[in-house]
Amino acid sequence: MAGFHVPGPLAGGLRVVPHPAVTLILEIGASASTVEDGAGRRCGGSLVAGPGFGSGGGVRAWGEHARCVQVRLSPLVAGTALGVCPADLADSPVSLDDVWGREAARVRERLGELPSWQDRFAFTDALLARRLQGRSPVDPAVAWAWKRIVAGRGTVRVDHLADELGWSRKRLWSRFRAGIGIPPKSAAKLVRFDHAVHCLVAGESPARVAADSGYHDQPHLHRDVMEFTGTTPVTVSGEPFLTVDERAWPGAGQPVRPRFAAPPYERVR
Secondary structure: OEEEEEOOOOOOOEEOOOOOOEEEEEEOOOOOEEEEOOOOOEEEOOEEEOOOOOOOOOOEEEEOOEEEEEEEEOHHHHHHHHOOOHHHHOOOOEEHHHHHOHHHHHHHHHHHHOOOHHHHHHHHHHHHHHHHOOOOOOOHHHHHHHHHHHHOOOOOOHHHHHHHHOOOHHHHHHHHHHHHOOOHHHHHHHHHHHHHHHHHHOOOOHHHHHHHOOOOOHHHHHHHHHHHHOOOHHHHOOOHHHHOOOOOOOOOOOOOOOOOOOOOOEEEO
């Protein structure tokens, strides 16, 4: 969970880098931001997006005087907490108004009334915990497959997962996509990319990252990064969306002011 404050316009917009989580953006008070994909479709205000949101590099966030809380939810709990089928989030972000109805406006108003970021984080934690109570989780077999993919950093073969479950590949594909939002092969590719790109941001060379992350070679890594972000491994390591990511910058407890921000863009927590 993180809080973001954009006190001025985002020069050129903020490129969204894909992540293997369901992303929940909660706007605060009267602030306003917009997400636009490469096809010109726009989604404003609070929203929710599925794993891999931003793939292709064409998705950008725009805002001025905007404040929001961003939550990255495991696909194992996201559908339950949000009350939306993960498969419905696969193609584009969905307005939270369409998912939660009037509750989305009440949450936005309440976040605007709270005096501090810590209060907003506590409120969001309690909100999601309450929504999780008494609801059905993801199919245990699907959860097992997802955890295997994450633990293996995306290098686990999907046919091996199906064999271990005693399922056909078709059954695994269908059940996994319904529960997680994307097919298992796509999930593995996304998890592998996420691990690799954070290693790049941490300063490791593309050659070392390719060797350590399960890619055939450096050109293979290059193709994957281009597919997910529309840019090269060298360029992606400086993307602002990643430079405010605590996985890439451990211990970044103080507000961060990335190079792209003018006026500065602030990340809290």
